[in-house]
Amino acid sequence: MTMAAGGCATAQPRAWDEVPRPTSERDAYGTDIAYARERDAVEEQYSAPEGVEFNFEDGDLAASADYSVERVAQERAVVPEADSDWGATAPTPEPAPRYAQADPPQPRRPSSGGSTVPAEPAPTQTDALPADTALLIYTAVLTVAVLHVEEQQDALQQLAESVGGHLARRDARTIVVRIPVRRFPEVLRATEAAGDVLDRQVETEDVSEEFRDTTIRLRNLEVMRTRLETLLTQASSVNDALAVEREMQRVTDEIERLRGRIRYLTDQIAYSTITVHFRPRAAEIVRVDEFRLPFRWLDRLGLSRLLEVR
């Protein structure tokens, strides 16, 4: 038995390979039909924690309403502006198509491969995401000279919160805010208008490939875990059961790691990060309390000098 997890295949025999599998029919691609049905049933029931939901069958990969990749892609479409220079990478100007509207599902080979070569290449799971949908992470780092650092920090924090963002970090001179990606340009412009921009770095990172790969690896591991659960019920000896449980633990750990990575990427895609280092602009110090008329004879008044007779 060969397992594919995250693109890594291993041909090493495992203890659970010895567990007899029920005889089943196979489709044209060599897929175990019973296995495929079981997998599909699990996928339908599967609901990832913390609002992340994946539905691979129709090609739709979505998280919660706020973190939907589709929504991110649509938001991405409104981010660039023709006259703006903040974005290094211009996303597609057209609304991203729904993944459900992508190519209809095709019979897929199981990750373990099959002995029968299909007439046409089966679509890979990466096809679930439109090829032209760029999943981008926007970050900006500014150094701005202002007269009143605290006031500007307060203003930026309020602006971030007013557009649905939030404060990520703040200290005496630096503030980090997270901004919904579609509001990123306007917040960036407002930040730049707060003072003299001494340094400005705006970066775009395309994580489309990583996101798709991670999603595929997660899906495969989920299927594998389901299979392992089945195998565990069929274990004929304690040693076999222990071996299956060890492998289930490893797969579960990897699943959690990938889920965390997907959550992180989804958050980074949905919320841009603006870091602003404020520098206090040199200001004239006005000592109002010590205002003195510039007439030296006034300094010669008073008892100390008057009474110092010679």
Added chain:
Amino acid sequence: MGARRSSCSLVAAALTCLIALSGCGASFELTPPDSFVRLEDDQQEADGYELRAVSNDGVVIAMQVVEHRVTGTLTFWSEAVLRRLRDQAGYGLLSADDVQAATGQAGRILRLGRDLNGRVYRYTVVVYVTDASIFIAEAGGPEEAFVAVEADVEAALRGVRLR
């Protein structure tokens, strides 16, 4: 009694100062009370005073004359003097009045007090402003001594003749 009065008048006349300030063309006459003696002019001028006279009890009368190059009203200069003394030197204003010099020029008298080294002192300053000069007439000393001669001191400061 009449001889004594005559003698006092002579002393007063001797102490009457007529000072012509060649630098700005201003001059004044200030007659200190009888109980005061005028200090040597050279030394006082070196200290920035046109006149300084002292009593045995430590009360001092003085006159400073400043060329009125930056022109301002009596109100402006008297306020400048008050703020400098009160806001920046710690004096307390006891009272203030408009006065008039013997020669008719308007002036402003400021009566102030201050603690120095655990003792209470009184300080009175009169500001006169002419087109050419600002005249600063001062008097001060320990409170008990000053109060004893205050009327005479104010009379001297008010009776100044300015030219």
